[in-house]
Amino acid sequence: MSVAVSQSFARDARVIGIIGIAHGLSHFYQLALATLLIVVMPDFGMSYAQVGALGAVFYGVSGLMQTVAGFAVDRFGARPVLAFGLLATASAFVLIAGVASGFWSLVPIVALAGIGNCVFHPADFAILNASVNASRLGRAYSAHGLGGTLGWVPAAPVIYFLAQAVGWHVTALIAAAAGFLLALAVASQGSVMVDHRLARGDQRAAPRFEMASLLTAPILICMLYFAFIAITVVGIQQFAVPALREMFPIGLEAAAAALTALLLGSAVGVVFGGWIADRATRHDTVAAIGLFVAGALTALIATGAVPVWLVLPLMALSGFAGGLTGPSRDMIVRGATPPGASGKVFGFVYSGLDIGSMVGPPVFGWLMDHHLPHAIFWGAFVIYLLNVVTVLQIRRFSRAPAMA
Structure with a gap:
């Protein structure tokens, strides 16, 4: 070296x-x-x-x-x-x-x-x-x-x-x-x-960024993608423990361990996802596959028909698959970002996380109040599938990549 x-x-x-x-x-x-x-x-x-x-x-x-x-x-x-x-x-x-x-x-x-x-x-x-x-x-x-x-x-x-x-x-x-x-x-x-304003040399060389540029299809779809992610992540984090206890004959410690397995699986997935993102050319495909796998594993839990001993590994694998998509997701946003606009675009797109964090918990909480724990996981499954469709649309609507 x-x-x-x-x-x-x-x-x-x-x-x-x-x-x-x-x-x-x-x-x-x-x-x-x-x-x-x-x-x-x-x-x-x-x-x-x-x-x-x-x-x-x-x-x-x-x-x-x-x-x-x-x-x-x-x-x-x-x-x-x-x-x-x-x-x-x-x-x-x-x-x-x-x-x-x-x-x-x-x-x-x-x-x-x-x-x-x-x-x-x-x-x-x-x-x-x-x-x-x-x-x-x-x-x-x-x-x-x-x-x-x-x-x-x-x-x-x-x-x-x-x-x-x-x-x-x-x-x-x-x-x-x-x-x-x-x-x-x-x-x-x-x-x-x-x-970053000077990273390309004279910042006057970068095209002027207009507010309307945030309202283009690729940027709006990216924000929707993040809102869906937050609905699923925050909903599961807050309500998985009581939902699992109603669905399966397990105690508080076992349900909390399953949630911990989800978080740790996600962390490991993020690490592997970074390695994949540096080598992949179709980040949307990587994200779509990871989301689909996470959704499929979540659907298995939603049925309530799996053996109790399988709940923890399913949660861990679902977290891993979801975490794997993170770095590719960020590469997708970078690819949709005009020159010199990293702050504006990432700020706007990531506001979707806060929107999802506000929307998801009341809905999932209502489901738990009505003793519908299976619906927590079925709802997450549906959101995962919607996000598969969403992420595949970003490439379709994106212009030629313009890295910030």
Whole structure:
């Protein structure tokens, strides 16, 4: 390996590592905030409905502001916007510890956290697209997705443990400290994080990006694709445990283990998916096959006719198949992105995740309230099939690839 190649690899690894950690912390904050709200619920005299409403505020603000964040990324640069997002989210935890006293005081604080959450996808992908060698982008997207998935895993246990050990006020401050420190780390990486606005040389050479460009068929279909993904992922994550307990003669621990197997399977799938994405030429086909397999495995669970011992491996394999599609999915979006517009396009497209995160839980929750656990998995199966059709339409409507 030449010195130049070695230096390039080291730089790429540094960028990928920092962005992966930042994405992981954003997912940690998502679940940590939800858990902290449950912890403070008795002290603030709140109901579960109010906690759920605060969650809707968080994802609603994040979804509405994500496209705005994308424009900010393309105007001010991805690195300062990413640092701002970390500072905003960390500041929300400080405000919970210092000034929050009840539901209404939490509404603007949770909205601030939503503003912080909205920057990660447009900023992360703008940095990765401009800074990482194109031959490693699939694996970069894989590391990004893996960081997010792993960020969810410790959030709830850590918050519950710290709240019992040192109280929820100190717990909120400890969580905030991680964001402040990482914001400083991101701000200091100007030497390796390339400004995507200048990555092609004179930014005036790039065609002017009009708002109407976000409303083209490929971009809108990509956003719909992400909304479908979120409906399935969030719905299964929140309701798989009670649904499995109604469908099969298993206890809480076994049902929780099945959900954990799904998450870990997804993480492993993301790793393999990055390797495939760097070698594949038809990313839409990779995504369609993975989604179809995940849906078929989910349908087997939905029947309720499989042996109990098979539930956990089916959940793990379904997670693996779904995770496998992640890096190819991001390559598809990159291929539909005009020059110099990474922030805007990724911000707009990824707002679909927040839309799906708002739409899915009430529907799946209604199904559980009406004791229809099988419908949780049948619904996920239908969404998987709809997404197979959706992802195959992106290539059909896409123009010639224009990488950002």
